[in-house]
Amino acid sequence: MTQPGFDSARLTREIKEFSERIARGMTALSQTGEIRIGSAEKEAVYTEDKLVLYRYRPITELPEKQQVRTPLLICYALVNRPYMMDLQPDRSLIRGLLQRGLDVYLIDWGYPDGADRYLGIDDYVMGYLPHCIEHVSRASGSPQVNLLGVCQGGTLSLCYAALFPQRLKNLITMVTPVDFRTPENLLTKWTEHVDLDALAATTGNVPGELLNALFLGLMPFRLTSQKYVDLLDHIDDPRVLENFLRMEKWIFDSPDQPGEMFRQFMTWMVKENRLAGGTLELRGRRVDLRNVAMPLFNIYATQDHLVPPSASMPLQKLAGSRDYDSYAFPGGHIGIYVSGSAQREVPSRIAAWLKARDGKG
Amino acid sequence: MGESSANDAGWAQQWIEQQQSLLDRAAQSGPGKAGFEQVNVLASQWAELGKSYLGGLMQLTRSMGAAAGDGESAQPQSQSGGAAPGMAPGQPPGEMFDAWKAAWSNAMSQAAAPGGWTDLLNRTPPLGLFREQTEAWRAVAAARADMERLEQELAAVLRRVQSEALVLLAERVKARAGSDDPVQGFRELYDLWVECSEQVFSTVAHSSAYAHLQGELGNASMRLRARTQKVIEQALKQFDLPTRSELNSLHQQVRLLKQKLAALEEGAAAGEPAATAKTEPAAPTTKPAPKPAGASAKRKAPAAPRQSRKRTR
Numbered sequence: 001m002t003q004p005g006f007d008s009a010r011l012t013r014e015i016k017e018f019s020e021r022i023a024r025g026m027t028a029l030s031q032t033g034e035i036r037i038g039s040a041e042k043e044a045v046y047t048e049d050k051l052v053l054y055r056y057r058p059i060t061e062l063p064e065k066q067q068v069r070t071p072l073l074i075c076y077a078l079v080n081r082p083y084m085m086d087l088q089p090d091r092s093l094i095r096g097l098l099q100r101g102l103d104v105y106l107i108d109w110g111y112p113d114g115a116d117r118y119l120g121i122d123d124y125v126m127g128y129l130p131h132c133i134e135h136v137s138r139a140s141g142s143p144q145v146n147l148l149g150v151c152q153g154g155t156l157s158l159c160y161a162a163l164f165p166q167r168l169k170n171l172i173t174m175v176t177p178v179d180f181r182t183p184e185n186l187l188t189k190w191t192e193h194v195d196l197d198a199l200a201a202t203t204g205n206v207p208g209e210l211l212n213a214l215f216l217g218l219m220p221f222r223l224t225s226q227k228y229v230d231l232l233d234h235i236d237d238p239r240v241l242e243n244f245l246r247m248e249k250w251i252f253d254s255p256d257q258p259g260e261m262f263r264q265f266m267t268w269m270v271k272e273n274r275l276a277g278g279t280l281e282l283r284g285r286r287v288d289l290r291n292v293a294m295p296l297f298n299i300y301a302t303q304d305h306l307v308p309p310s311a312s313m314p315l316q317k318l319a320g321s322r323d324y325d326s327y328a329f330p331g332g333h334i335g336i337y338v339s340g341s342a343q344r345e346v347p348s349r350i351a352a353w354l355k356a357r358d359g360k361g
Numbered sequence: 362m363g364e365s366s367a368n369d370a371g372w373a374q375q376w377i378e379q380q381q382s383l384l385d386r387a388a389q390s391g392p393g394k395a396g397f398e399q400v401n402v403l404a405s406q407w408a409e410l411g412k413s414y415l416g417g418l419m420q421l422t423r424s425m426g427a428a429a430g431d432g433e434s435a436q437p438q439s440q441s442g443g444a445a446p447g448m449a450p451g452q453p454p455g456e457m458f459d460a461w462k463a464a465w466s467n468a469m470s471q472a473a474a475p476g477g478w479t480d481l482l483n484r485t486p487p488l489g490l491f492r493e494q495t496e497a498w499r500a501v502a503a504a505r506a507d508m509e510r511l512e513q514e515l516a517a518v519l520r521r522v523q524s525e526a527l528v529l530l531a532e533r534v535k536a537r538a539g540s541d542d543p544v545q546g547f548r549e550l551y552d553l554w555v556e557c558s559e560q561v562f563s564t565v566a567h568s569s570a571y572a573h574l575q576g577e578l579g580n581a582s583m584r585l586r587a588r589t590q591k592v593i594e595q596a597l598k599q600f601d602l603p604t605r606s607e608l609n610s611l612h613q614q615v616r617l618l619k620q621k622l623a624a625l626e627e628g629a630a631a632g633e634p635a636a637t638a639k640t641e642p643a644a645p646t647t648k649p650a651p652k653p654a655g656a657s658a659k660r661k662a663p664a665a666p667r668q669s670r671k672r673t674r
Contacts, residue, residue: 007545010545010546011546011547014546014547014548015547018547018548114608114612115612115615117609117612118609118612118613118616119616127623186566186567189566189567189569189572190566190572190575190576191576192569192572192573192576193572193573193575193576193577193580194575194576194579194580195576195579195580195583198580198583198584198587199579199583201587202583202586202587202590203583203586204605204609218566219559219562220562221555221558221559221562222555222559225555226551226552226555229548229551
């Protein structure tokens with residue numbers, strides 16, 4: 001069938017080239033070998049249940065004036081693994097921070113199992129997180145700590161900051177949802193009619209695969225089809241292929257979510273929007289964001305389809321901080337960690353913001 | 362009536378004899394008889410009994426029909442309106458089987474409708490020794506039917522998305538054909554199709570109807586899972602094997618004990634008498650007594666993390 005603009009010779013050539021790329025792709029994929037993750041050296045300095053607290057070794061000898069004396073603790077989400085912060089040498093937020101003289105710690109929540117199914121938000125915000133902060137504080141000799149919360153870890157960090165503000169010198173939130181009831185938030189809409197009590201009671205820990213299916217369902221045609229077709233365009237470049245496979249591993253290396261934690265988070269935060277509404281209580285204590293009075297740096301991504309900017313931006317009004325700053329990164333939820341512009345912009349902005357406040361207070 | 366009574370008595374006697382014969386043969390078959398064979402024998406004997414029973418019932422009905430022909434006995438029944446079930450008042454009892462057959466056919470045709478059999482089962486309460494097990498399995502069947510129905514609804518929505526995406530794709534291709542940027546290859550067409558599909562899907566996905574359907578389907582699948590878990594747990598108990606419910610109970614107890622211990626430790630660190638320690642841990646103080654991974658937490662090599670070392674480089 002001849003259509004305007006369609007050239008049969010061109011189509012034949014395209015099919016041939018595509019077939020050849022698939023063949024080359026199969027060969028290339030079979031030769032990739034093991035995918036290596038991480039780049040910066042670190043050591044485990046504290047463990048509790050499945051949690052491991054890591055401290056990264058400095059990678060540069062900077063003059064003391066250029067260092068940030070207050071240690072930085074990164075609190076990652078329970079969804080997916082924290083090695084996204086240090087995926088590979090040229091895609092590493094942590095490496096970028098180390099190069100700029102920061103003393104970096106990272107919480108790895110581990111892989112929850114059946115024994116963890118009754119852990120609640122309070123166990124994380126009033127148990128594990130304070131214990132890590134206490135350890136960092138003791139180890140560094142700094143009475144206060146800088147806290148960087150990422151995604152769901154940012155929400156937990158905000159809860160901690162509201163309950164124990166005296167322990168934090170500065171707080172940074174990165175792609176962190178605060179107001180879950182904004183019109184762009186598709187995940188919130190989808191959970192509206194889900195019986196979360198039944199879900200947690202039936203599945204126990206919520207399988208990582210279930211969450212992955214949910215995330216893929218947000219853009220099913222792009223995420224389950226087009227991105228693999230696009231890969232064929234770069235199949236001859238081993239570096240691009242390795243990066244793709246590394247990212248693929250991270251996406252699908254999803255820990256199960258402790259059932260009760262998931263139930264509470266989705267019910268209290270997402271469905272009932274208690275954090276933004278000021279009605280969240282943990283162990284009888286109200287989590288009031290107005291107590292977040294320390295300097296606050298809010299980083300969000302303008303094209304984030306998981307945590308839309310509208311979910312992060314209300315923090316400015318809700319938090320009690322008078323020293324509020326924000327950075328709208330032009331990219332998506334994952335690009336903010338791994339894109340080339342993220343490597344240039346994000347660590348340098350964080351380091352500069354912290355340095356400017358390191359001697360104060 | 363005398364003849365009828367004699368016939369009824371003969372039928373009853375025949376039934377008793379068959380029962381006796383059945384029991385005798387079951388006893389003779391002994392434990393060496395293969396299970397299925399024994400069941401087959403019993404089934405065929407029950408079928409014979411059924412025929413015999415129905416035969417007896419027919420005889421009874423004929424005798425009732427004969428009695429209905431007698432004006433004296435028919436009149437009071439008609440006046441009281443006391444017709445047999447399935448019969449209109451004044452209906453000749455001889456047609457009772459036709460009425461019964463019609464009712465049965467009706468029930469079966471309803472059962473043949475989608476979900477009809479499940480509905481029919483659900484309306485019939487289970488009875489007897491295995492009442493609980495039967496009820497549990499019926500609940501599984503009902504949940505499965507419900508989930509399948511919702512899956513079909515979702516599939517229909519997704520088919521509509523694809524169909525509308527193709528319409529949109531055709532429009533876009535046509536529009537570009539008339540411009541200086543026509544679609545020239547398969548890859549371009551594919552990318553455009555993805556774009557159209559995501560656009561249509563996004564509209565549907567943000568609708569409250571889709572959110573409702575997604576939620577309903579998720580809840581239905583949870584019901585199926587929960588009910589299946591119940592019958593599995595019933596089976597596990599028969600073999601004295603541990604169940605998820607028992608593990609959950611233990612996990613809850615461990616968590617509670619850990620919280621109590623943490624509260625006691627905090628109370629001790631703060632110099633409080635043990636008796637005043639709270640059940641729920643208080644907000645962490647400056648001394649939550651963290652556990653260093655190594656002998657010296659600050660610089661020395663840490664103890665091997667239990668889980669992450671092998672996963673992290």
